[in-house]
Amino acid sequence: MKFKKSLNNNIALAEDDEGCEVIVIGTGIGFKKSKGQYLDRDQIQKMFRIEANDKYQRIEQFFNDIPLHIIDITDQIVEIGQEKIGKKLNSSILLTLADHIHFALERHKCGMDVQNPLHWDIRHLYPVEYRVGEQAVDRINEAFHVTMSPSEASSIALHFVNSQLDSGSMNQTIKITxxxxxxxxxxxxxxxxxxxxxxxxxxxxxxxxxxxxxxxxxxxxxxxxxxxxxxxxxxxxxxxxxxxxxxxxxxxxxxxxxxxxxxxxxxxxxxxxxxxxxxxxx
Missing domain, CATH: 1.10.1790.10 (PRD domain)
Known part of the structure; x- marks a missing residue:
């Protein structure tokens, strides 16, 4: 695993053994490294592959803007969803869902919880994804010491629906629903x-x-x-x-x-x- 560029002290762009670009996360992994330097695998806590259709600038901005703790919790939620749904999920779900959770937490701090108008429909149309959403809300509440609106489960569920369909956008998934x-x-x-x-x-x-x-x-x-x-x-x-x-x-x-x-x-x-x-x- 070769170091390519530091995104911040704990996140870096690297190249794996197959020559593919990956994002690696670990304490101090982006601090004072030289391009081409081999990374200590024991230092890598998490790794995310950059897909061909992902824009690097968007990913770099994402990892700079979203707190590491939110990325970690989102990764746990995606793993729960992968296990419960049992289907391959689009890798971009980590980015889109972490961004959603980050924004939802910011709204919650300001007392601006948003009710999903499709909450009851999603609950019945996508029961497996909705249960993943419920578990996600429990995990978020526990990790960040908040009490999110139950309707947040339906919004998170739609991310998992969208990730299976690869339909292009959340707006399209809402139209489908x-x-x-x-x-x-x-x-x-x-x-x-x-x-x-x-x-x-x-x-x-x-x-x-x-x-x-x-x-x-x-x-x-x-x-x-x-x-x-x-x-x-x-x-x-x-x-x-x-x-x-x-x-x-x-x-x-x-x-x-x-x-x-x-x-x-x-x-x-x-x-x-x-x-x-x-x-x-x-």
Whole structure:
């Protein structure tokens, strides 16, 4: 591990054995070092790889602006999320979440806690991520001796949702969440039933909607063999689910300018049939 540049006394830019740039953290690791000098691995407490799409200037500014204690707590929270969610998370979550936590703590000190308007929606749409958010709030409260608003759990949860989707921005993740809600409202109105939010089929349906919307946003086309045959068969076998899928299609095309293919409609019908056939009528 070769030293390249000091960011401050405890943080430095280095080059690993594979020639990749990394950020290393350790007490005094950036103090009075020369470029090309080999670093003592025992001195390195944490290391973060700089991905190809990350801008170095942004990362340097981040590590200069965010207190090390916040970075450390955020790293612990990301590890909790990685374990609970069980999926690969975008490496940028450390930067975005630490920045969020830093700003949230500053607001809290000024008595300016912000309530997330999507709090209850996020809690039901992303239950695993929300539980990670709850654990994160507990960890933050304990580490910084504060009492953050419970709604902060939903804001943190969205960071983990966004990190899985790699959707580009938090604003896009919020849009996706709102579109999922719109689809669920259409379903509830169409069938007049209460969906079982604890069921496996509901969880799978939310996941399908999430990636269905991402595909539409990215103009990706889903295709498979015999889609027209399956479309005809399913629309006849499950007429109510077909009509509900048609209502969602028309709404999405009208409100969000999506172009939903018969292939997407097949999967949408299947998931709607699964989740509604196991729900209780009001």
């Amino acid at each position: 709102k579109m999922i809600n719109e689809s669920l409202e259409i379903m509830s109105h169409h069938f007049g039933i209460a969906l079982d939010k604890e069921s496996v089929n509901y969880s799978r349906f939310i996941t399908h909607l999430r990636y269905f919307i991402v595909r539409q946003m990215n103009r990706e086309v889903l295709s498979f063999k015999d889609q027209h045959f399956l479309y005809d068969v399913l629309s006849e076998r499950y007429p109510s689910s077909f009509q509900c899928a048609q209502d969602i299609k028309e709404f999405m095309e009208r409100q969000h300018e999506f172009t939903i293919t018969p292939d997407e409609m097949v999967y949408l019908m299947i998931h709607i049939e699964r989740v509604t056939s196991h729900s209780d009528a009001n």
